[in-house]
Amino acid sequence: MPGAASLIRQVQERxxxxxxxxxxxxxxxxxxxALGLRVMQRLGFDFDRGRLDVSTHLFAGGVPEDVxxxxxxxxxxxxSSLLGAVHGCGHGRYEQNRPRxxxxxxxxQARSMALH
Numbered sequence: 001m002p003g004a005a006s007l008i009r010q011v012q013e014r015x016x017x018x019x020x021x022x023x024x025x026x027x028x029x030x031x032x033x034a035l036g037l038r039v040m041q042r043l044g045f046d047f048d049r050g051r052l053d054v055s056t057h058l059f060a061g062g063v064p065e066d067v068x069x070x071x072x073x074x075x076x077x078x079x080s081s082l083l084g085a086v087h088g089c090g091h092g093r094y095e096q097n098r099p100r101x102x103x104x105x106x107x108x109q110a111r112s113m114a115l116h
Contacts, residue, residue, distance in 0.1 A: 027078040035078070036071060036085030045089045046096050058084045060091035064103065067092040 037052060050067030059070040069092050071084035102108040 026075040029073040032078045032081045040089040043089050060088045067095045
């Protein structure tokens with residue numbers, strides 16, 4: 001696909017000429033939490049049927065009516081908490097949007113966390 005290779009080269013050239021913006025902390029945990037919750041809301045996570053908590057290790061689990069997600073916070077950087085919240089949000093939306101009529105059927109079960 002010659003068009004894709006050309007586009008990749010154009011993007012790389014443009015990025016080489018741009019300055020990298022490095023965010024400098026500290027980043028207050030409450031501000032990180034607020035950002036993660038807002039992004040999850042924009043991505044369509046239903047907080048009436050789930051929640052985001054704090055943990056040292058990311059976790060996603062539960063049932064469609066009660067999805068539990070976790071992320072962790074570091075005041076020196078905010079990307080790991082934000083990306084953890086977004087990643088968990090994907091798992092949570094999958095659970096929350098499983099067809100209710102299929103919940104007890106094998107077709108509704110995740111094949112693995114990789115496909116979930």
